[in-house]
Amino acid sequence: MKKKALLTLLVVALAVGAALVLEGVGERSVTELESSTPDYEARGKFTFFELGSVGCKPCEAMKEVMAQAGETFGDNLEIIFHDVKADPKKAAFYKISLIPTQIIVDPLGVERYRHEGYLYYDKLEEVLLDLGVEKR
Structure with missing residues (x-):
């Protein structure tokens, strides 16, 4: 069962990579990519990005x-999911090579944490608390 899940994950990752190459994402400017990506700098809170795909x-x-x-x-904490298969520009912008990938951005828009693969809740909570995110 684990082999099948790993194989499925590998196929999805390869498909995302192929889609990026075929669409010429590397030729797009950072400004163009940023225009499709929200600016969380003014939110004044940490943002958790989950970059994955439906069906993975x-x-x-x-x-x-x-x-x-x-x-x-x-x-x-702002929580945002991006389906990188449906929107490959997000995969290019966040420079991901594997899904799922989790990114935590601070209130100033600075990336503070990145993880590839499944992230257990206990570890996520530990990271968020270490970064200073307060529980409700």
């Missing part, structure tokens, strides 16, 4: 982790 088993499992984080941290 580890990505689907991250839904529960995101729900737990939302319950624990409430309005102190």
